[in-house]
Amino acid sequence: MLSNEMTKRLKIMYPIIQAPMAGGVTTTELVAAVSCAGGLGMIGAGYMNAEQMRNQIREVKQLTSKPIGINLFVPTVFDISADAIKASNQLLNPVRKELGLPPKEFIETTSYQDLIEVFHEQIQVVIEENIPVCSFTFGIPSHEVMEKLKRENIILIGTATTVEEAIENEKRGIDIIVVQGSEAGGHRGSFLQEVEEPVGLMSLIPQAADQVSIPIIAAGGIMDGRGLKAAICLGAKGVQMGTAFLTCEESGALKVHKEAILQGKESETVLTRSFSGKQARGIINKFIREMKGHEKEWPDFPIQHMLTQDIRKTSGEKGEADYLSLWCGQSPRLAKSITAEELVKKTISETEGIKI
Amino acid sequence: MLSNEMTKRLKIMYPIIQAPMAGGVTTTELVAAVSCAGGLGMIGAGYMNAEQMRNQIREVKQLTSKPIGINLFVPTVFDISADAIKASNQLLNPVRKELGLPPKEFIETTSYQDLIEVFHEQIQVVIEENIPVCSFTFGIPSHEVMEKLKRENIILIGTATTVEEAIENEKRGIDIIVVQGSEAGGHRGSFLQEVEEPVGLMSLIPQAADQVSIPIIAAGGIMDGRGLKAAICLGAKGVQMGTAFLTCEESGALKVHKEAILQGKESETVLTRSFSGKQARGIINKFIREMKGHEKEWPDFPIQHMLTQDIRKTSGEKGEADYLSLWCGQSPRLAKSITAEELVKKTISETEGIKI
Numbered sequence: 001m002l003s004n005e006m007t008k009r010l011k012i013m014y015p016i017i018q019a020p021m022a023g024g025v026t027t028t029e030l031v032a033a034v035s036c037a038g039g040l041g042m043i044g045a046g047y048m049n050a051e052q053m054r055n056q057i058r059e060v061k062q063l064t065s066k067p068i069g070i071n072l073f074v075p076t077v078f079d080i081s082a083d084a085i086k087a088s089n090q091l092l093n094p095v096r097k098e099l100g101l102p103p104k105e106f107i108e109t110t111s112y113q114d115l116i117e118v119f120h121e122q123i124q125v126v127i128e129e130n131i132p133v134c135s136f137t138f139g140i141p142s143h144e145v146m147e148k149l150k151r152e153n154i155i156l157i158g159t160a161t162t163v164e165e166a167i168e169n170e171k172r173g174i175d176i177i178v179v180q181g182s183e184a185g186g187h188r189g190s191f192l193q194e195v196e197e198p199v200g201l202m203s204l205i206p207q208a209a210d211q212v213s214i215p216i217i218a219a220g221g222i223m224d225g226r227g228l229k230a231a232i233c234l235g236a237k238g239v240q241m242g243t244a245f246l247t248c249e250e251s252g253a254l255k256v257h258k259e260a261i262l263q264g265k266e267s268e269t270v271l272t273r274s275f276s277g278k279q280a281r282g283i284i285n286k287f288i289r290e291m292k293g294h295e296k297e298w299p300d301f302p303i304q305h306m307l308t309q310d311i312r313k314t315s316g317e318k319g320e321a322d323y324l325s326l327w328c329g330q331s332p333r334l335a336k337s338i339t340a341e342e343l344v345k346k347t348i349s350e351t352e353g354i355k356i
Numbered sequence: 357m358l359s360n361e362m363t364k365r366l367k368i369m370y371p372i373i374q375a376p377m378a379g380g381v382t383t384t385e386l387v388a389a390v391s392c393a394g395g396l397g398m399i400g401a402g403y404m405n406a407e408q409m410r411n412q413i414r415e416v417k418q419l420t421s422k423p424i425g426i427n428l429f430v431p432t433v434f435d436i437s438a439d440a441i442k443a444s445n446q447l448l449n450p451v452r453k454e455l456g457l458p459p460k461e462f463i464e465t466t467s468y469q470d471l472i473e474v475f476h477e478q479i480q481v482v483i484e485e486n487i488p489v490c491s492f493t494f495g496i497p498s499h500e501v502m503e504k505l506k507r508e509n510i511i512l513i514g515t516a517t518t519v520e521e522a523i524e525n526e527k528r529g530i531d532i533i534v535v536q537g538s539e540a541g542g543h544r545g546s547f548l549q550e551v552e553e554p555v556g557l558m559s560l561i562p563q564a565a566d567q568v569s570i571p572i573i574a575a576g577g578i579m580d581g582r583g584l585k586a587a588i589c590l591g592a593k594g595v596q597m598g599t600a601f602l603t604c605e606e607s608g609a610l611k612v613h614k615e616a617i618l619q620g621k622e623s624e625t626v627l628t629r630s631f632s633g634k635q636a637r638g639i640i641n642k643f644i645r646e647m648k649g650h651e652k653e654w655p656d657f658p659i660q661h662m663l664t665q666d667i668r669k670t671s672g673e674k675g676e677a678d679y680l681s682l683w684c685g686q687s688p689r690l691a692k693s694i695t696a697e698e699l700v701k702k703t704i705s706e707t708e709g710i711k712i
Contacts, residue, residue, distance in 0.1 A: 183558050202557040203577035226561075265518075354589050
């Protein structure tokens, strides 16, 4: 019942895509389990270098021969200002002190050129490893990169947070669009303009579906069969679920992160730039609260991400939620601690029970 | 197919409720047309006195014998500070000047006690005029008021923007809850706590549905059969549509307001306190932009609403959108200039066409 042009194209049984959450969440076990269960497992490779990517891809291939996908961050131009880095460190040093970390004044930063180089190496790995599906966040790759991937028949998935971004994705030759609603946890994929307020899926899916003809995957707050069925009613061909897979047994998210979601409420998440320099939705904690007044001062992504790295790492090692980025969508009450296979099966079986 | 316990209880054919938009939008013609078409027409009586309410109710009764509903604002405690009023007027006076209006220093204000009195008179009219359905925004009435209405078998509809508010509505004896998503245009119905970020319907409906057993009506960004069907998949029993009815021919919204919506985009609305002192979603215009930095300084609702009255009125009379509250949900691209009957029929017929 749920198979359609998109599932056929992706060669998957169910229209359920596991969101490519970067930063260690999408373990080999998680990705393989989702694909084995009939969905599309995806490696969140945004922060990986080519070698790390290749290693994980090969590990996943040991566990499944089903299609998998990979997600890359399209490099975006960013400012590097020594003053901004110093100012950010001044705000972060009291936190470092509390965590027993040495203060910092400057840090070694990456450059846009570095990111472009890594991105091209990542693309090379996608091709060499015959990855059938490649998705992008924070933008659309150049015409050259798109053509290179298309020659290999790799299916390209873009990300859109507005109707304009959906149209732009289609125009540039993207095959399928993930439409990210305001409900979504983690980073906003916005790239065309700074959106004043993100748009909810109830509004975004039908308005996007009216303007593009390529398939739409809905992302944001979808955790079960009710969300899947609703997304399809609104005009999507499938869903991408992040938070729902994050609390699964196979996910690499820290225990303290999983616990925060499992105990979370729908009104306890906010968008913040404080962790990375780009807006992302997570559960409100001490760090977000303390840094709230500085949202507009932080250096650009990925500089701020690099600046908070020691803080997040140490907070995580101590098992403390205070200074960790607790990415989470707006449906934490629906999160479960089950296996990825159980989540896929439960979601599909729930769609049968909905009568309208 | 779409009839259920809620439509049976409300004695309506279709689970479509016309949002009770206050301030002149819900004309007699609009309310009657919706009820005649099989939905529930509702009078937005929030800003009316008892006499105005009674007059409109009697007018509607001339046009239809079908059930109609009425919405009241539950009075909330508010601060009145001469300093805050003076400060607000200082910010508003340049706008008044631009519109050719005299500057103001103070204004005559209403008191909480006044509002309570009006509210009790409104309740009396609801009872005397045999209105079968009464909905509430900004809170839940006192036990005494609830009991009084229940003795008359009046069906009580509450408003919730979080799961906690939905639970509170049920606990206090409300019969049906309107669950208002972040997508919704106009005023936020929040009353239990200041919500940091409003929750999208994709998240809010299922999480609320899991926690309450009374029927849920979904509100926010729903404009057509896709939205109605999706809301039902998520666990709602029906929908309340505001913006979709606002652009209908029978609506009393100003032409300039209707035009702004019909030309609007999904990413062009924001929440603002600048017009009324309470958060409400509208299309970004000159007033919202100019007043953006003062969001936290405004006097409470309804004081700020009274302070901006001359500005909104004059802007409207001049047919200018600059200083008008252009309330609108996040789906303006789906708005149509049709009759209310056409909207109800179109919405219902569209649900038939959705295959999942």
